Amino acid sequence: MKKANTIILIPHYNHSILIAAVIAQVKTLSLPILVVDDGSNSADKIRLEKLADEQVFIHYCAQNGGKGAAVKIGIKLAFEMGYEYAIQLDADGQHNLADIQSFIKASKQYPKSIICGKPIYDSNAPKLRLYGRKITDFWNMINTLSFDIKDGMCGFRLYPLHSINKLISQERLGNRMDFDIEILVKAHWYNIPFYWIDTPVIYNDNGVSHFRGLKDNWLISKMHARLFVNMLLRVLTRKTI
Secondary structure (H helix, E strand, C coil), X not given: CCCCCEEEEEEECCCHHHHHHHHHHHHCCCCCEEEEECCCCHHHHHHHHCCCCCCEEEEECCCCCCHHHHHHHHHHXXXXXXXXXXXXXXXXXXXXXXXXXHHHHHHHHCCCCEEXXXXXXXXXXXXXXXXXXXXXXXXXXHHHCCCCCCCCCCCCEEEEHHHHHHHHHHCXXXXXXXXXXXXXXXXXXXXXXXXXXXEEECCCCCCCCCXXXXXXXXXXXXXXXXXXXXXXXXXXXXXXX
16 A cells, blocks of 8 residues: 555554444545554454554554543654644544545645634534533633634644644643643644634434543543643733743
């Protein structure tokens, strides 16, 4: 298979049945796939192992560290493998995989930008999750002093690996559900541009969410507070990176 400059990055935790369909669809695009297993149980690891081939690479973490930790590991591995871009996807099939080509096309036009999915939700989207996103959007506006982040929580993105790997090596970033938000805020601080693509997000009735309710909401709240303090310090000291 011809060496591509873009790899699909999928953090995985106990979604081996759902990820099989995601991988099968992505493989039709002839793109390499890197799955970072975040300490799944034995049964899921066995099923996942059967999906590995010359197009699908699987990295197994010794223990569960959180979605953010898995993505950070994946970004580092993808960069070390020589890829220029990584497209982050969820393992549960929520994302519209037909839009992958639109992300790649946009990255050719805006090669230094993070290409971000701006989600379009159907009627099955949980109301509490939608309200939570609105709160996060408000704090992202405050912490960047801009309207540049259209959605901070959609995990469908294309990352330019050189700049993002550098950011990850220099900044403290969350290891769990706070990661998707925090990396965009700090990318904004690093003057990494964004390009947004509208994309449908589907909540399956039989889907299993790993969002930990009170724990992750508290984690995200602390992250927003920490970013707010850092934003104030940046303003007061007129810090530029």
